[in-house]
Amino acid sequence: MAYDAQEVETRWQKAWADARAFEAEIDHSKPKFYCLEMFPYPSGSMHMGHVRNYSIGDAMARFHRLMGSNVLYPMGYDSFGMPAENAAKKDGGHPHTVTHRNISSIRADQERMGYSYDWRRFFATSDVDYYRWNQQMFLMLNEQGLVEHKMAPVNWCVDCDTVLANEQVKNNRCWRCGLEVVQRDMMQWFLRMTEYSDELLEELENIVFPENVKAMQRNWIGRSHGTHIDFPIVGSEASIGTFTTRPDTIFGVTFVTLSPEHPLCEELCAGTEWEADWRELRDECVRMSEFERINMLKEKKGVFLGRHAVNPLNGEEVPIYAGNFVVASYGTGAVMAVPGHDQRDYDFAERYGIEIRRVLIERAGDDPASPLSEAFEGYGPMVNSGRDEFDGLTGDEAKDTVTGALQATGAGYGTIEYRLKDWGVSRQRFWGTPIPMIHCEACGTVPVPVADLPIELPLDVTFSEEQGGNPLATHDAFVNTSCPSCGNAAKRETDTMDTFYDSSWYFMRFCDATNENAPFSREAADYWMSGGVDLYIGGIEHAVMHLLYARFFTKATRDAGMNEVGEPFGTLVCQGMLNAPAPFCANCNAEYHVDNFGADCPTCGEPLGTRSAKMGKSLGNTVSPGDMIGRYGADTVRLFILYGANPEAGMDWSDTALEANHRQMYTIIDAIDSALAMDESPGPMDDWLLARLRTNQHAWREAMGGVSLREGVMVSHFEMVSDWNWYRRRGGCDRATARAFLGGWVPMLAPATPHIAEEFWQKMGGEGMLATLVLPDIDESGDKTVLAREAYLRTVIRTARNLRGLAERHTEGEISRVVFQTAAAWKAELARDAIQLHLENFDFKTQGQAHVQSLPIFENETLRGDIFQIWMALTAGSKKKLGRIHTWSDGERTLISSGFDEAAVLNANTDFLATELEVDSVDAYPVGEGEDVAGKARVAFPLEPGIAFL
RNA sequence: GCAGAGGUGGCGGAGUGGUUAACGCGCUGGGCUGAGGGCCCAGUCCUUAGUGGAUCGCAGGUUCGAAUCCUGUCCUCUGCACCA
Incomplete structure (x- = not known):
């Protein structure tokens, strides 16, 4: 099919609008x-x-x-x-x-x-x-x-x-x-x-x-839970309201700090020798540029305001400071400072020679008088409070008791502060x-x-x-x-x-x-x-x-x-972010404008490399959607965007990936054309194709429903094509099957590439428009066996191909024949037995051996060794490999349980096997029913035939 | 500093205890086909012409078995930040 994206897309856009398809x-x-x-x-x-x-x-x-x-x-x-x-x-x-x-x-x-x-x-x-x-x-x-x-x-x-x-x-x-x-x-x-x-x-x-x-x-x-505490100012009616999350440290307060913008500051120091210093600090904070601020904030800086405040619980008078680290807009803009148990206050106290007092110990029994070399910010029993009802209390209990005591005298209350x-x-x-x-x-x-x-x-x-x-x-x-x-x-x-x-x-x-x-x-x-x-x-x-x-x-x-x-x-x-390549200097760890591609670093002169960076004007690494639509069409752009990464993940723009997606559009078009060109010719692969369709539909619905668009698109735009190719390769060519397949597939193409999907739908004579179609439920019952049978064949081919390379090196003449010896009936019997017991939660470890010995086949003394070996491979496995009953897929288990005849399946496909394995003749029979070629009878296992090339 | 996300093949990225890694891209070689952006096969860590070895940031641990669980550690990204 000739593909003119511009024509197809604008035509369908008009059709959808005319049909008012999206009006809800x-x-x-x-x-x-x-x-x-x-x-x-x-x-x-x-x-x-x-x-x-x-x-x-x-x-x-x-x-x-x-x-x-x-x-x-x-x-x-x-x-x-x-x-x-x-x-x-x-x-x-x-x-x-x-x-x-x-x-x-x-x-x-x-x-x-x-x-x-x-x-x-x-x-x-x-x-x-x-x-x-x-x-x-x-x-x-x-x-x-x-x-x-x-x-x-x-x-x-x-x-x-x-x-x-x-x-x-x-x-x-x-x-x-x-x-x-x-x-x-x-x-x-x-x-x-x-x-x-x-x-x-x-x-x-x-x-x-x-x-x-x-x-x-x-x-x-x-949100933080804490306590509001008022510190009355000595010689004033006013008091300083503070907020703290650590009322348990209140007896360690040795000063109070206001933000320099706090309205009380001026009141406290106006007309005193302290006023000038405060004004300087305040002005500095208000006008601080970001650069200065970062530098300044490395050192905690403050000025004494000349007055004192009273600790409401012990009546102690402590100095009042204005500090550059106190944020005016958080809490009350004032903090009670506890240098012994807050590192920031500790640094400040050290700088200005203020007392650092221990009021918490780390563990019960520690020495309350032991000095602090840094703030202890954890929780521990209260000490040195001077009041018996507090010493020894820890954590929430300590906080609640202190808050209760403050509340009783009206000096504070429990409260909640927000940054919001x-x-x-x-x-x-x-x-x-x-x-x-x-x-x-x-x-x-x-x-x-x-x-x-x-x-x-x-x-x-x-x-x-x-x-x-x-x-x-x-x-x-x-x-x-x-x-x-x-x-x-x-x-x-x-x-x-x-x-x-x-x-x-x-x-x-x-x-x-x-x-x-x-x-x-x-x-x-x-x-x-x-x-x-x-x-x-x-x-x-x-x-x-x-x-x-x-x-x-x-x-x-x-x-x-x-x-x-x-x-x-x-x-x-x-x-996620949309990235695109940009020039990058590893030395300077800097990205540059795309104009610098191929040039040397403007800063250090080293040759520039490339790194993926957020698409943006400043780097010039943008891509114009209009150009891309003009070149490839909207469907290709959409496919690229959705297949490139799951929605939450970052994704890199790539011209080659976009082209690859455009090629995929052609691949899909060719596949669909081939499906529309088939004759009435039912075959053994028809059931398989439709079973694959249903499996894919199921996977697609799960992925799309969970907004895993990448996985969804992988199924709809890639897996479906692969399955279609396999169907054709295996001789599938039935018109009715192809139509049924398309009926399921084409709607799956619509979310990512709606225009081309609508075009296909029309071409295949689908009813109405895809844009308004509602899909029926799917019934996957019975598909497992059909799929497992084909998977078996594919696995056998893959294994045989690998072996062929080895065989060629062993064999003198040209290889012309392959012999498959499928597992003997007794092995399949054992496997069925093990699968059944597994379903019944049989305890293989303790009862497995006894079970094997009780089997009628165990009477055969020549087989006893082999029986044990196979049984272990089925149920226990080796150090590197778990027992097969655990690793077989549901389909494989069903296959074995239903008495799957491996030799019959292989024999029914001798032509295909011969072509795939490049040999003239293919023989398949259960071990014992023919010559044991190259001693491969020994390795035959259910679903894993012994393979010999001659 | 705090919080959140994340480190998997040349690349993008699947994969949350079970045959040592899906799918795609790029590259290499080969086959089919009148041709094709089509289909198929093999390779793309190390080693080797007979099936070997290693690997999922690094180091330990749990397990019969770990990319997957646990502990520690390093790195990257994002957000917040003297928040009392």
Whole structure:
């Protein structure tokens, strides 16, 4: 068959669209399957990472349709965000224009790949039809008490001219542009995600996320149980609140440390000789660059603030320091320092000459006075507390007792701290959802009434590179409004929402994408979201941010009665990296741009080697999907991507592998052509082929169901071809069998290579379209024996081939004949017996020997030695080899138990054996029924005939 | 430092106690075929012209038997990090 991928693929894409093959509706009579890929940002054209993501998703969507599920497989775009705004500034247009141009482009690329999306559900978050619901839900969250407007120190990126959430800061740099982040105090809108800290943490136990993602989320939420302890300040009404996980060390407190930004610092040292030092330290910490910070933090540094605090349990006065290692935003921003039992405090105390006190010993009976050369951070009995009720207590008991004592005097209480912070959603950007709030001088901040929504982004804004700040803030028609409460002149909030807000509920909008009255109906959400999205595929880079926000949002809407589920994603698959070769210097351990291929290292001058590196612009080692589709077609690209590696694994781009996959397409086409060209000619191999088909179907379903696409494709696109070739080689050529085979095989080709599969289906006269086909169940009963019989023949051929090489070297003349001596009847009898006993859990070790001796055949004295030998080989085996009853496959056991006649099978295939073994004649008979050629009768074993070449 | 993942033939990668490694790619030699991106055979660690030996990061251990289980150790990747 001539193969014009471009023609075939575009034709079927049109046919699917015309037939509305992928449009899904609620249908309670079928199991639903919601297949979703992480929301893409429309950045112009599709890149290979996208191709991998969607090829995985599409294969799974198509597979589940074949398995009879009602599949929801939507696509849309996360189209708010800075790149469009920056592009508009650069070109003087409007982000709206830029965005829609990009969306058309990427959508065309996706359509060309043949992805089976229900395009009716398509939307873009930057369209008012979507973001109006952002606003309405913001008002809903506000009513739930989950919105907060407060002054807060925020991460500010000068380059992006906006605030960043904690999660968006990596190594003190902006996650998007890489610039260092600075701290600023601003009025900001927050969502109280911390209300759900415990549920977000605990529900991780019950959802199917990869372990590393769970670990990252746990880490990020960072729950720790401990005790809040107040240290009153000497000569002041105020006290220092601290958080500790080690209240059992409270008697070892020899100082208290505040973060330099702590508000109490100024109060404590203002106007004293200590003030200047503190200011210097604070300024240093606030403005610290990343480089300085790493260097600085190697030494713990602090200043005395001139005052003392009182240990609430023993009344001792200890000095108060400000320390650069205390993080303002964690806990209370203040720590009780126990140098004897915390290494960090130990280092600090040593540097500033502060007492280091032992209040725990490692084992009961140790000397409480023994000095410490480093902090002992483990648990052990309390000592030196000065109070009898504490000394001797260990671990949790010690902690609880101390906490109880603090609680009794009101000086402290048990509490839980989280690393997780509330989600700051304000952004000082234009291209995002306007926050529906109004600032009135008289009434304060007032929510926009739902009836007045949506607040639309103005289109009459000009963008230019010179302008700074948010264009919304200077757009008078947008800003000036009236107060919904008092009617007087008021100003709109000009902050827009973080784009992660958009992607926190889009998966529910897809359930009901055209709803004009609500974000989504409860009925649709409950049907499609039941148990969460069934398969969510995307990159690990969203492990914390997007996945955490979406989980929070789903719980918030659940509590507002909008949906039933609390966890949005049932099974999450994080696709691996896509790598491609890049120049690499082993000396410098550095990768370079592909322009340097074949050159010397720009740094050290050594010749550059090659290493696989993450595909990306910076190295230039990218591959254009468009080029590849143009050259090989979408099916080949999809096959390569899916067969190259399982979804979670990293994968290397390889031109030769891609070409090999393209060749495989031709191989499959040829195989199918040959199947379509057969005559009515039933033969002995027909049953075998259909049995292989069923076995492969079974394996394929298992693999695909478990998202092991590589294994699935191996079966559908490789094993099936091999089996077909074997069938033909063994003389199979029956039209009806071939048709039945194709009827099972062609649908298996559809998930990975849907276009060519559909083409085959049409050619063979399959009913309807593959795209909407549902496969019947398979019945594999009875296949084992058929397959084992053929496997027996193949094994015999393989063994004989190996022996032939040896035989040639032994034999003087030309080899022209092969003789198979199959195991004597008594051996097969023994094997049947052993298999049967094995099934009955017979104890061969203790009773095996007695059993053999009780057999009638044992009366034959000349055979006794052989009988024992065979029996041992069957049941016990040797040091290197386990007994055959353990190693035989189910099929082989069935074969033997059913009285398989080896000689008959070999004799029925003498022509084939002669051809395969390159001999003129083939003889096969059980040992004893013919001449013992070359003494091979001795080695004959059930399923392993003695083989002699002559 | 903490956490997670992982180290298997020239390469990609299967394989979680049982004939010393699936499948693919690359390379070498051979056969079939009118031709073909097609099919088939053999080889691709060491050794040898008669079936030998070694091997799954390294070192121990458990077992009749280990790539697979246990202990230790080295290395790589990813994330977090003075988190009290």
